[in-house]
Amino acid sequence: MRPKFVAGNWKMYTSAGTAKALATTVAMSMKGDKRVMVAVCPPFPWLGVVASALDGMSVMLGAQNCHFEKEGAYTGEVSPAMLRDVGCQYVIIGHSERRHGFGETDDLLNKKAKAALAAGLKVIFCVGELLAEREANQTEQVLDTQLTNGLAGLTSAQMHSVVLAYEPVWAIGTGKVATPEQAQAAHAFIRGKLAGLYDAGTAAHVQIQYGGSVKADNAAGLMSLPDVDGALVGGASLKADQFLAIVNAAIG
Ligand code: PGA
Secondary structure, eight states: OOOOEEEEEOTTOOOHHHHHHHHHHHHHHHTTOOSSEEEEEOOGGGHHHHHHHHTTSSOEEEESOOOSSSSSSOTTOOOHHHHHHTTOSEEEEOOHHHHHHSOOOHHHHHHHHHHHHHTTOEEEEEEOOOHHHHHTTOHHHHHHHHHHHHTTTOOTTGGGGEEEEEOOGGGTTTSOOOOHHHHHHHHHHHHHHHHHHSOHHHHHHSOEEEESSOOHHHHHHHHTSTTOOEEEESGGGGSHHHHHHHHHHHHO
């Protein structure tokens, strides 16, 4: 039985003050509840302040991106070891805003995933098709390529530290959520692909989150689908009451 995992991707929102308040409210409300895994992923500058707010609490800390080198002359970049050092357990890799807004390729994302895992981070690895790709019936082909190339060289043991997030790009920040049928079909395809790349046991173990306009009123329906193991939440993760309602929907 895979535990549900709800992660909040705060993107480039919040201030030091609102980040601390949001993390504190979420953590206090969870009160060590172990029925669902919860993480928040603030912008880089607030990781330290949020790590302090989460100290001793069950809510976990994630970052939204990292570089693939350990250190070096890479102005403006942050290494996986630095993220570990500041208290992160997770890092999001391959978010569509990185893929399509910053030109991050499968090959680059593969390097980042490997580096993050080598540093002891767990990875939330995002995949998902553009609207034009869905309309051209290329969804499975796109997911296949993103998974084959993005996970290349990762062992089944390493896949125990990887969470996948299926995020149809047309559903992110648009209010257009995937239908339960679309979400389940994509998640089942991803799980089948994992079985092919690895084995049935690995495929059954890996959590696959859905992301894209998850809100309090659609979260329960999505997370009750057999292959949807939680949510990666953008906009609704910035309001404690909305995020906590999604977390509660995961508890069922
Ligand atoms: P959204 O974002 O919930 O605002 O659609 C999801 C994401 O980008 O991870």
